[in-house]
Amino acid sequence: MDIKGMNGEIYWRSKKFPQAIAKGYESFDVLEHLTREAHAQGIKVDAWLVDFAEGERGAAFREHPEWAMLNPNGTTTATETLGVAKRRYPYVWMCPARRPGYTDQWLLPMIEEIAVSYSVDSIHHDYVRYPGDVAPEGYCFCDYCLKHIPRHAMLSYETRPQRFRVKYIQERIEANWWSDPTMIPADWQERDRREMADYILNGRTIPGGPPDMRYYFYDYRIHQIDTFVREVRERVRKINPKIEISAAVFKNPVQSGRFIGQRWHEWSRWVDVYMPMTYRSHFAGSFEDYLAHLTEITQRQLEWTRREQPLLAGIASTYLYREEMQPLEDLRERVGELKALPATADAERADKARAIGQTYGVLRVRLAQFAPERERDLASLVAAVTDGDARAATPEAIDKLTAALNALRRDLPPGFCPPEKLLRAIEAARQAKPDGIIIFAAGNLTIEKLWPAVEMAFKR
Numbered sequence: 001m002d003i004k005g006m007n008g009e010i011y012w013r014s015k016k017f018p019q020a021i022a023k024g025y026e027s028f029d030v031l032e033h034l035t036r037e038a039h040a041q042g043i044k045v046d047a048w049l050v051d052f053a054e055g056e057r058g059a060a061f062r063e064h065p066e067w068a069m070l071n072p073n074g075t076t077t078a079t080e081t082l083g084v085a086k087r088r089y090p091y092v093w094m095c096p097a098r099r100p101g102y103t104d105q106w107l108l109p110m111i112e113e114i115a116v117s118y119s120v121d122s123i124h125h126d127y128v129r130y131p132g133d134v135a136p137e138g139y140c141f142c143d144y145c146l147k148h149i150p151r152h153a154m155l156s157y158e159t160r161p162q163r164f165r166v167k168y169i170q171e172r173i174e175a176n177w178w179s180d181p182t183m184i185p186a187d188w189q190e191r192d193r194r195e196m197a198d199y200i201l202n203g204r205t206i207p208g209g210p211p212d213m214r215y216y217f218y219d220y221r222i223h224q225i226d227t228f229v230r231e232v233r234e235r236v237r238k239i240n241p242k243i244e245i246s247a248a249v250f251k252n253p254v255q256s257g258r259f260i261g262q263r264w265h266e267w268s269r270w271v272d273v274y275m276p277m278t279y280r281s282h283f284a285g286s287f288e289d290y291l292a293h294l295t296e297i298t299q300r301q302l303e304w305t306r307r308e309q310p311l312l313a314g315i316a317s318t319y320l321y322r323e324e325m326q327p328l329e330d331l332r333e334r335v336g337e338l339k340a341l342p343a344t345a346d347a348e349r350a351d352k353a354r355a356i357g358q359t360y361g362v363l364r365v366r367l368a369q370f371a372p373e374r375e376r377d378l379a380s381l382v383a384a385v386t387d388g389d390a391r392a393a394t395p396e397a398i399d400k401l402t403a404a405l406n407a408l409r410r411d412l413p414p415g416f417c418p419p420e421k422l423l424r425a426i427e428a429a430r431q432a433k434p435d436g437i438i439i440f441a442a443g444n445l446t447i448e449k450l451w452p453a454v455e456m457a458f459k460r
């Protein structure tokens with residue numbers, strides 16, 4: 001169960017962080033009720049935390065804006081945009097490195113409080129990394145990191161800090177690193193944030209050699225995430241050695257080390273279970289391609305971890321249904337766009353009405369097959385919005401259609417998401433012989449009416 005969400009809101013009655021408790025949960029302790037009721041039924045409870053992402057209006061960023069990750073321009077991830085449509089990115093990632101900072105003043109004490117106060121079976125790491133979909137290279141260049149990246153790689157000495165030049169004795173330029181040169185420039189302190197960041201990303205540790213400085217940047221980020229994962233293990237073990245640690249991680253630890261500081265296959269001392277998110281959304285290609293790649297990469301994950309800890313192949317049901325869901329998602333988007341148009345924009349509204357009609361034409365085929373009545377109801381709501389080039393589309397009609405589409409998305413008819421796809425994905429994961437399978441997330445299985453398929457797949 002998610003107990004610390006993407007906006008920094010928490011779902012237990014924290015004594016240390018009452019300001020972070022989600023609205024409506026001030027006097028209802030979800031975690032207390034959940035652990036009691038689940039344990040009575042023999043169900044384990046994993047306390048799932050979004051680690052390093054926070055909300056712009058979350059308590060941590062509100063109280064400590066100085067804890068946020070900064071890019072070379074000195075701004076937070078909330079100034080970034082996503083996709084070609086340049087959607088605003090609504091989350092603030094917090095610097096994992098800064099001490100004192102978010103890690104040791106907020107996240108670790110939260111996890112300790114859970115371990116002390118609740119009988120959870122595990123702590124589950126999510127977002128235990130640097131940002132990936134926005135600017136994977138851009139963070140963190142906060143003042144702390146600008147000081148500590150060169151220090152981490154020991155690019156100069158703090159004691160007897162003289163400047164040593166490269167002695168070009170060896171023929172291969174980079175072989176002269178042996179001469180122990182000072183690797184940060186003499187005017188380092190006079191540089192501004194952008195210049196320092198540019199040097200860390202594009203500089204050469206040996207003048208005349210390759211532009212290799214960013215190696216230390218990647219290593220530093222990996223080290224910060226490793227340190228946090230290790231500290232969680234140590235602190236939780238001290239409080240209650242029965243509490244296990246699990247982690248949702250990206251599919252390829254070698255690449256995620258480079259892009260998001262998450263070199264997770266080396267965490268075997270600090271986590272008890274690996275749960276790679278081998279979702280279809282992280283692969284290119286068709287559903288058939290995905291099945292083959294799911295088997296292959298799960299085999300590789302077992303090699304990378306050397307089977308030092310159990311690894312559960314992670315499948316997300318929703319993304320399996322890209323082909324089935326896309327028309328519904330497209331339709332919801334088009335209707336949203338129509339709603340945003342001014343009533344006077346006749347030509348644009350007519351265009352949008354045609355697009356809505358076409359997209360519905362795709363969706364209706366599948367819907368009519370599994371829920372003919374719902375299809376007829378929806379068809380009349382679509383007609384009310386599109387008839388006469390949307391001339392009669394009142395805001396009320398658009399809202400009605402929006403509500404009906406949202407209701408459909410929350411409660412799909414059985415069969416709309418074919419259970420065979422989930423069964424085949426489970427089978428593809430099994431081919432790799434993982435220690436188990438984890439399906440993210442239970443709520444979607446309910447929406448997609450896939451529990452009978454799960455039951456069938458795991459029947460012994």
Ligand SMILES: [Zn+2]
Nearest residue numbers: 095140142145
């Ligand atoms: Zn930082």
